[in-house]
Amino acid sequence: MFPLFASLVSSLVGGMGALAAVIAVYGVWGVGVPIATFVRTLLISAIAFALAAAWPVSGFFFLAAKLSAIGLLVPFGFFVLGEFNAAELCAARAVFRRQIALAQNRPSL
Secondary structure, eight states, X not given: OHHHHHHHXXXXXHHHHHHHHHHHHHHHHOOOOOHHHHHHHHHHHHHHHHHHHHOOOXXXXXXXXXXXXXXXXXXXXXXXXXXXXXHHXXXXXXXXXXXXXXXXXXXXX
């Protein structure tokens, strides 16, 4: 009973923190979260939770692999659901191309 209560409290506190962040951003910059983005976020979060709950692991390495895999699926889910516009995708490509170019031009030791 206690672990369930502790996880519920942690989830509620995390949700309240996210809500406080959204309210703060709206108060400072006047930018809100579009309803479509909110719905996509709920859907992706529910899928990530279901994957995490259905995929039991033991050991640090397997836990890290599980969380990494689920963490990579979240931005992919946003991409598949059309959350990113063309300008955002172009900016992301530019960042990755710059990282690759910097790595290739790094002097060897």
